[in-house]
Amino acid sequence: MTTQKNRLEVLLLVVVGTILLLTLYVYLRADSELNRKYDIPLAPLDIVAGSGTVAEGERLTRIRGCFWCHGASLEGQKYFAEAGKGIIAVAPDLTRIVRRYTPAEVARTVRHGVKPDGTSLQPAMPSFAYYNMSDTDMAAIITYIKSLPEQNGLEGRFEMLPIGWLRWVLGQLPPNVADLIDHTAPRPDPALTGSAVERGRYLAESICTECHGDNGRIRVPGSPNLEITAAYSKTDFIRLIRTGVPMGERNIDYHMVDASKYRYTLLTEAEINALYAYFRSLVPGALAE
Ligand code: HEC
Ligand code: HEC
Structure with a gap:
């Protein structure tokens, strides 16, 4: 009787342990895909701030929809639209990021979807469209955002939900945005x-x-x-x-x-x-x- 009970306990432990280990494995593999590094060289970006650049930068920033996702003062907010795909992204506080990154780093992040640490953004950030933005427009946008008062807004990386781990198992994790871009395509000026x-x-x-x-x-x-x-x-x-x-x-x-x-x-x-x-x-x- 006791041995049978013991065997059952061992079996239960093995089953629970296997499930935990599998979950950990899936989580770590999905997480390492999200943290994959991309080697995209930094291209220099000249910031030539003539008169009217800030106003033109504001117009371009509004047309490109940065406020739609990053908040009315670009102070950052959670972006839930991808939740069904297993990720909740944070469209972070841009007023601080443009001060912390060099202009070339901001440009690479926006146009290639690759952050200074080499990891890719999630496709909630439409870098595949902004890839085509010219140096002149990119520089005006950076100049404008830098002219805004610094906020103490939301930062932080996206969260992967358990459904994201599951989607990795099924091979359906949303692609890193850097994978959606031809990083050597010519960019029209x-x-x-x-x-x-x-x-x-x-x-x-x-x-x-x-x-x-x-x-x-x-x-x-x-x-x-x-x-x-x-x-x-x-x-x-x-x-x-x-x-x-x-x-x-x-x-x-x-x-x-x-x-x-x-x-x-x-x-x-x-x-x-x-x-x-x-x-x-x-x-x-x-x-x-
Ligand atoms: C934020 C997303 C978004 C952006 C940016 C956007 N569109 Fe659209 N557009 C849509 C959606 C969604 C529809 C489909 C609307 C529907 O049929 O209900 C649409 C529909 C259209 C249509 C078809 C309207 C019809 O008669 O059915 C045209 C034309 C169009 N867009 C042009 C443009 C142009 C030009 C731009 C760039 C200047 C643009 N859109 C940018 C989301 C967008
Ligand atoms: C459709 C929503 C959307 C629009 C439009 C958008 N963003 Fe984003 N952006 C995001 C999200 C979501 C993230 C975070 C993605 C992630 O964490 O992987 C992000 C990330 C960024 C980052 C990276 C910040 C960091 O942590 O390194 C920068 C820079 C950025 N956006 C700038 C811009 C600029 C400039 C514009 C306008 C030209 C813009 N974004 C328009 C949603 C958007």
Whole structure:
């Protein structure tokens, strides 16, 4: 009787111990994937702060949506949108980070998704879109953020939830954002591109790709391939971008409505025209304006 009870206890211990060890193994492997290092060389970034740079930097920061995730004073906040994927990220206090990192380190973090310690950010931070941002725009954004009062906001790394460990077992952990980027692709400098189509390409690739993706890699579910713009007259396109009201005045997803109302009101008329010219250039035979 006692020996049988003892055997049961041993068996129970073995089972519980195995489960604990397996859980620890899965956790450590998933954690080491999240802490993988990337060797991306630092590129120098010149900060040439002429008059008007801060104002232009603010406009670009708003258009690119940094406030949407990092908070109204860029003081940092928790970002739960990826929770279903097993990660809760912290979009951290940028007012302190731009003071702590060198400009080249900020630029590499934003454009390559690789922090000074070599680890990658999570894809909640849309570095795959910002990769395309020019040095001039990047420098203006840094100058602007540095001009903001320093906050005592939220910092800290993302938390992995148990469902994240499970997703690692299933091979479904969200990829590190650095894995979504071609780190050697040429980056267009808008200053060198005279034509409206090229200017539009630059704006589209560094702004709209945040949700609409590129090469068919859609980011926010429901956001269409932007070749849909071929169906838009210029007047309808301008109204959509400025107000979030699409053709046919349907109610559309709040991501697009909010981006239009709070961010794209700051695009100039020439920029919207350039976007329109670029999207139409993608569709052979698109109707003339
Ligand atoms: C859609 C939400 C979103 C937008 C838009 C966004 N960020 Fe982030 N950002 C995040 C999240 C979430 C993190 C943290 C990711 C992580 O911990 O892996 C982050 C991390 C960062 C970091 C790294 C900080 C560190 O700990 O080293 C910097 C720098 C940064 N963002 C700057 C910017 C700038 C500048 C913009 C605008 C051009 C911007 N972000 C727009 C969500 C966003
Ligand atoms: C924050 C995410 C986000 C950003 C950034 C964004 N969009 Fe969208 N957009 C969406 C979503 C989501 C939809 C789908 C809305 C729906 O059909 O409910 C959409 C829809 C559209 C549509 C189709 C409207 C229709 O008639 O169905 C166009 C055109 C468009 N976006 C253009 C742009 C352009 C141009 C930019 C860059 C200047 C941009 N979007 C940036 C999320 C975004």
